[in-house]
Amino acid sequence: MVNARGFLATVGAASKLVQALPADDSFTTTPPSSLSPAAEQIAHDGSLFPGETLQLTPGLLNSIASELHEQLDDHHDALASLFSFVDASSEMKRSDSNCRAYIDNEIWPNGLVWSIFKRLLGKSLLDVAPIASPCYSNWDNYDEDYCSYLASNFTNSHLHMDHPTSVMSPFYQGATCMPIDGEPANCTLGGFPYYVVNATSVAHIQLAINFARTFNMRLVIKNTGHDFAGKSAGAGALSIWTHYLKGISYLSNYNSSTYTGKAFKIGSGVQSYEIYAAADEHDVTVIGGEGETVGFAGGYIAGGGHSPLGSIYGLAADQVLAMEVVTADGKFLSTSEEKNSDLFWALRGGGGSTFGVVTSVTVKAWPKIGATVSSFTFTTSDTGTSEVFWQAMYYFWTHFTTFADAGAYAYFRAYAIGEDEYYFGMTPFFAPNMSKDEHDSLLEPWLLELADLGIELDINATYYDNYYDAWQPSFPLETVGLDAGRIASRLFPRNRWENETLMNETFVVIKNTTENGFYFTGFNMKAELHPDNTENSANPAWRETVLHAITAVAWADGTSTDDIKTLSDSMTYGCMGQWRAVSPGAGSYLGEADSSEPDWQQSFWGTNYDKLLSIKQKYDPYNVFYALHTVGSEGWEVETETGLPTQNGPLCRV
Template sequence: MAPRSVLVGALLSALALAAPAEAAVAAEKVAPVSQAGAPLFPSETVQLTNVALSNLDANQSALFGFAGNASSLSARTQSGCKVYPGDFWWPSHWVWSLFDELLGGALIKTVPLAASCYNSWPEYDATECETVTDNWTNSNLHAADAASVMWPLFEGRTCLPTTNASASCTVGGYSSYAVNVTNVAQIQLAVNFARNAGLRLVVKNTGHDFSGKSTGAGALGIWTHHLKEIDYIENYQSSSYQGPAVKMGAGVQAFEIYEKGKELGFTAVGGEGRTVGVAGGYVLGGGHSPMSSMYGLAADQVLAMEVVLANGRFVTVTEESDPDLFWAIRGGGGGTFGVVTSVISRVHPKVGATVSTFSFSTGTDVSVDAFWAGVRSYMERFPAHADAGTYAYFWIIATGPNSFLFLMNPFFAVNHTLAQYNALVQPWYNDLEALGIPFTPNSTYYDNFYDAWSAGFPLETVALSTMLTGSRLFPRANWESESSLNATFDALRSTISAGYNVLAFNMKAELPTGYTPNSANPAFRTTLMHAITSTSWDADATNAEIKSNMDYFTNTILGQWRATCPDAGAYMSESDILEPNFQQAFYGSNYARLYQLKQRYDPTSLFYAPTAVGSEHWVVKSEDGLPDQNGRLCRV
């Protein structure tokens, strides 16, 4: 018998020659019953079932049917690569039309956001191009598009805003098609189609990830952005928890859950960024939060999940139903084990916070040594501040030769009145005054988290295509001796003095007592500082120059940071895509178990993302030789 991949290819070829047979929308409405302890959302009651599949003919079922079982799946790739546009086995127009019909018209063929700037595209429109250009760095623009991601460097920079209308714009590393998901059946159809046809599959909520995990050339995208349902559960009960919880659809963003919390009187653990998708890749990768010093990571809050697996089946994942997957998916990375449609997370009582912003800098009356002494005084107090439950977001910037700026933006003192905040930071303030450093804090108390967060954290700037970021989780051990703190301080000062600005968070993210352990990076559990820096290059730099810049940044600049804490790690969602030994850096001692579970739940590697578990077996043959997603995905 011919291999299944050949049979599927033959089917695709046959369908390319004729219009598809009549096909109804492949979905069935089921009862909203779930083992998660809360009813399914309406979007989750519309499912692809065996009954729904029985309405399809044999050819259609071969394309859109479930895998037999996890252990019998076999890799369906073409010559070791995922099927790619232009390949003989690439689905024909008619197959895509059939797929769209089964989805109920939810398939979107990708048109890059900036296509309006290029006269080679039917969408060319100078006025629209101006609007896109003006809003290009606004994260809302990219979150609201089915294929766009917030870091175009990793897409391949194939269609950026321009005033040169005759320049080239291609789909590049964006997914070729995306499913605008409004129900579970659409996710199941997409998963089954991609697996059976050998297509690359990506999952996008907002596209925030610093490494472009939600994009890929020739891919079919699953866009979960519109799964916005929220249910507050006043008294949720499970075997390990009883208390208030919230069920969130995968598309719920930080500003939405925080608004709901203010309305109903609870506090959620979610992202600092306004447009971050709280129930998407953020929580699956761990998710640090302004609440982390008090309550741990976002992944720690999760009590249950609804998930579509690589075999296409929709399952409820809890500590009781599947303890292995429950452990892995909470922190093991997005786009790795399945497509999450909703999460149930514990929430906390209404809490106030003091928000403070201020700055100080070198100048006529502030020497370089005095400036750095002021920074050192602050760093010495990281343990005390984090242990008090606070979260601080600050920048240290080189503004010129021997010229520096410290920007607190903001100090977010959860559960601290203005007086309590001032008492906490007064020892540092005293040192700054003794050093002759002028500063004027702007500090305000808010009686609820949403108002404090809204005042403290501006809309994030994104879509810079001439920049690469990298990060490190600096552990508490680096503060436990004078020599280790000196090494940490000297590494940061050296980085900034060399012209690489630093933004950082003073926080901790310990697993709270009584919470169920998960697969989040163990380095988070001992961290006191999550620091990020970046490198940049001229817009006209050659690809070879860019790669050289990246390598120096990864190995030399970030190498200084790693040397201070070689056994620590980095936060996978805000990291350097070239991080050496990413398995240790992003997953630590959890990697071996995660890898084993990846083989169990996704043996054909349907789900791939850069630096994700199992990604070492794949390579993207990028068009420009840079670490982006603009190229064919092939097995190593």
């Protein structure tokens, strides 16, 4: 064990050393090739994926030290320690700089260090140009045709998920390199990370964590880039890209103290459509999201994860039986109700990029389940007047507890389409475990109310005998990649429907939202803890919810920074202020949230926050992991030139 002073001395010596050493391009001794890649096959009981068995070990670190000693002579001790583990109980402190290392500042690692790091990682350290750099002449990959392709496909999530740094909400990267059709201008890295570790083994992740911790680097984790606040971006950061951790293993007879039955072990790079296909192949059902490209085992489960099956089985995080994770000290840990149970509790709902890098999760597989699905829309053209439109909406509103209690997941939108003209779209009404007749009977009372208003809804429902076939056509790929908008959300509790006055108050607020020009998306559903599942750290507000509501504000290209702030504030404090006022003590869904959420600790975790914070302090006393509004992040902020809440700036202590 190294005490605080000893460690600081080592790092101090190392920083002086790396500053004194020549840069990589002028260094005459190449780091030895025998260092590459630095990973050792560990003995295991067969429960790990191959990539999880390739790890960094103390023995391996010793060999690295000896190799460096031979090649680099006197400097080897300090250099070798730069990639080592720490003991979580020691009081190690990283550089006392107020900010994380930032490109080319005095604590930024020099060329030699990067070169050794690169060698240790094999071919996994990537130097990545912004996704839209082919549109700009200031990068060396200008390509007009590819730029046109990017411009026309930028709203497609497949484009971004397959790219090592791209995020699906580019506003938060700083929108410094959008695909523009026209004059090539200046494209900068902005909030994109500086280097990426394309992780295919635990050893890659351990090296990245140890390196970031030692060098006071900002560390980000990118899985798919779906996060609505661009939480997988970070200027000057080292990024761990988990996309290729794609293992899927079907376990026909998983056995633990809380569960015996079918399960899947799933790599953290696996996406919804991949695990759904695997579950279908085995005639079972996995609880995942509606969004097909969302990373199943990354931010989705870490944030709680709502599902078209949520009203029956609860959150995706509730289904987890075990998780493998690399923590801030660089150690690989297995977690479950039996092992490291505090961390296991925190990882299921406590948020991504907080406690470690998850490498795999094991989740329950439920029996095959059928579903009936329908989609329908109406507008003010169908209702004649906006009064009738809102009356139809109101009637729908009054059935929320009945629909959710029956097991439905109603995904709908309402927005203005003109002066006093509105659109309502149900895309879809998803009724798991219901026959077509049961689905029709559930909707019938509302349809009769609509008929009284003179609205005839043509509802064409289809029954599917399994979840995969029902899900696939019902949730088309959603649009991403827009840099001129932000979202916010609220979990409206059941008690708002307990009496007419409260229900009416809530309805009026949502009506105001739409009338004031904000978009409205609703998920009428519930997410109670299923009696067969175990408690976790997901927002307790979920357990009371019958409506997860999202609003959004958008602005035109070229809107000034000041106007963006004004519009954003009108959503966060104006519209959302009203939502909060009618749902006191409720919360917001972390996975689909406002990047300026006030009192976010309460909103995202309620009474679970204090316990989560103590677990964060236990497993990451160094604050290696940071993302906006994650547990323990209150001491840090990204300093941006514009004052907008983007990731385009150094990460500094508040």
